[in-house]
Amino acid sequence: xxxxxLVIIAGLLYLGYRLFxxxxxxxxNKRKEDAEPKSVQDDQVEDxxxxxxxxxxxxxxxxxxxxxxxxxxxxxxxxxxxxxxKFVSQTGEQE
Numbered sequence: 001x002x003x004x005x006l007v008i009i010a011g012l013l014y015l016g017y018r019l020f021x022x023x024x025x026x027x028x029n030k031r032k033e034d035a036e037p038k039s040v041q042d043d044q045v046e047d048x049x050x051x052x053x054x055x056x057x058x059x060x061x062x063x064x065x066x067x068x069x070x071x072x073x074x075x076x077x078x079x080x081x082x083x084x085x086k087f088v089s090q091t092g093e094q095e
Contacts, residue, residue, distance in 0.1 A: 050077040054087050 049058040057079045064077035065084050078084040 052077065052079045052083050054083040054090075055079060 047060045047062050050061045050064055051058055052064075053076055059077060059079045061077060064079065065081060066075040066077055067084055067087070068075055076084075076087065078087065
């Protein structure tokens with residue numbers, strides 16, 4: 001056999017080896033992940049739904065319009081500026 005054929009065969013064997021090993025590692029990691037119990041933190045919700053006091057729609061807290069409640073540390077959350085303005089006109093609360 002010529003040296004070029006040996007180099008090509010050696011390269012193909014090396015590539016085959018690398019593909020086999022990488023596939024084997026992926027399967028091993030997959031089995032390991034499946035065996036491990038999920039922690040509570042993996043299932044935690046990133047955002048909370050809050051209810052608009054005017055129209056009673058549920059809105060993600062981070063997307064809602066906030067209005068500080070008078071006399072407390074809390075906030076009222078609204079789905080739109082219209083609902084916020086309607087709430088302010090009905091209750092007389094201001095920021």
